[in-house]
Amino acid sequence: MAKKSKSEEECQIMIQKSFQTPMVRFLRERLEKAGCAVGENFFKAITCNQEVSGSYVRGEGVKVCSNYVRIQDDVNQVIIRELIHAFDDCRAANLDWPDCAHHACTEIRTNHLSGDCHYKRELLRGFMKLRGHEQECVRRKVLKSLSANPNCSGFSAQDSLEAVWDVCYNDTQPFDRAP
Numbered sequence: 001m002a003k004k005s006k007s008e009e010e011c012q013i014m015i016q017k018s019f020q021t022p023m024v025r026f027l028r029e030r031l032e033k034a035g036c037a038v039g040e041n042f043f044k045a046i047t048c049n050q051e052v053s054g055s056y057v058r059g060e061g062v063k064v065c066s067n068y069v070r071i072q073d074d075v076n077q078v079i080i081r082e083l084i085h086a087f088d089d090c091r092a093a094n095l096d097w098p099d100c101a102h103h104a105c106t107e108i109r110t111n112h113l114s115g116d117c118h119y120k121r122e123l124l125r126g127f128m129k130l131r132g133h134e135q136e137c138v139r140r141k142v143l144k145s146l147s148a149n150p151n152c153s154g155f156s157a158q159d160s161l162e163a164v165w166d167v168c169y170n171d172t173q174p175f176d177r178a179p
Helices: 008-018 022-033 072-091 100-113 119-124 133-147 155-169
Strands: 043-046 054-057 061-065
Touching: 008 043, 008 061, 008 072, 022 072, 054 072, 061 072, 072 100, 100 133, 100 155, 133 155
Parallel strands: 043 061
Antiparallel strands: 054 061
């Protein structure tokens, strides 16, 4: 659990507050334009057993782990990341989450486009590299996420990441360019 984690009620209020941020509003609008509207019931604060801050599940929506978020920015980042996953799921009718390459692609896009690998965030995490930090962060986070996928054990995670890197890293939809 995060120090000073939030109750589910506090987290639900923070989720509602995140709807006012420009990036969250933009992503919700783009999902609606793509035919996948997300109402307020799409987002839910829960207590998680795994050490994750949130998740997107097709047909269920976005879950924010109240016991792993501390501040509003944590919640905003979870919502942004998971909305990018939801956008990928919406626009690709054949997205196969257990498939290592599909999973790698959406993770590359999410970590690249969410701002979670911005150098200031990386510095706060203790990663001091100034050149190439963003791509290194994206790769690190993708491999961590893929390690939780039972279909991506061993070398298949790295191989999948490398196989889709260029296409997925350069795919900035629904943005004109990486924010």
